[in-house]
Amino acid sequence: MGSRRIRWWLALAALGAALPAHAASREDVQARAKAVLDYLVQKYPTLDATHFSVKGYGPTVPIAPNKSALGRAKNRRVEFKVTNTEALKIEREKRHFVQKSEPAPITPPAPKPAAPDTSAHK
Numbered sequence: 001m002g003s004r005r006i007r008w009w010l011a012l013a014a015l016g017a018a019l020p021a022h023a024a025s026r027e028d029v030q031a032r033a034k035a036v037l038d039y040l041v042q043k044y045p046t047l048d049a050t051h052f053s054v055k056g057y058g059p060t061v062p063i064a065p066n067k068s069a070l071g072r073a074k075n076r077r078v079e080f081k082v083t084n085t086e087a088l089k090i091e092r093e094k095r096h097f098v099q100k101s102e103p104a105p106i107t108p109p110a111p112k113p114a115a116p117d118t119s120a121h122k
Contacts, residue, residue, distance in 0.1 A: 011053045011081045030056030036078050053083070 033054040041049045064071035082088050 011055060011083050026056050026058040028056070029058045030054070032056065033078060 064074040
């Protein structure tokens with residue numbers, strides 16, 4: 001039986017926090033995204049690096065204000081995004097995800113072990 005693998009295409013985006021005195025350049029952030037991909041490919045050799053695209057956005061897509069250390073820390077991040085969403089949609093349709101409003105599926109009990117053989121063998 002052949003293995004069934006989903007071919008994901010992922011975009012790896014590195015984002016940086018903006019500081020007035022020392023703003024992270026896009027080149028720095030691009031290098032961080034590339035370093036993450038290099039690490040993943042080295043750590044998991046079965047990953048195909050050609051299935052990833054790498055983009056450094058710098059401070060252009062913040063998720064928090066850059067006015068505090070916490071906000072800047074939240075903005076220094078790497079995001080993964082599935083770019084072949086059609087494959088993801090097909091996979092989701094094949095699987096059934098339990099909604100919060102649904103009860104958890106009931107797992108059938110494991111079969112009881114067979115009783116020991118007490119007959120005399122002669």
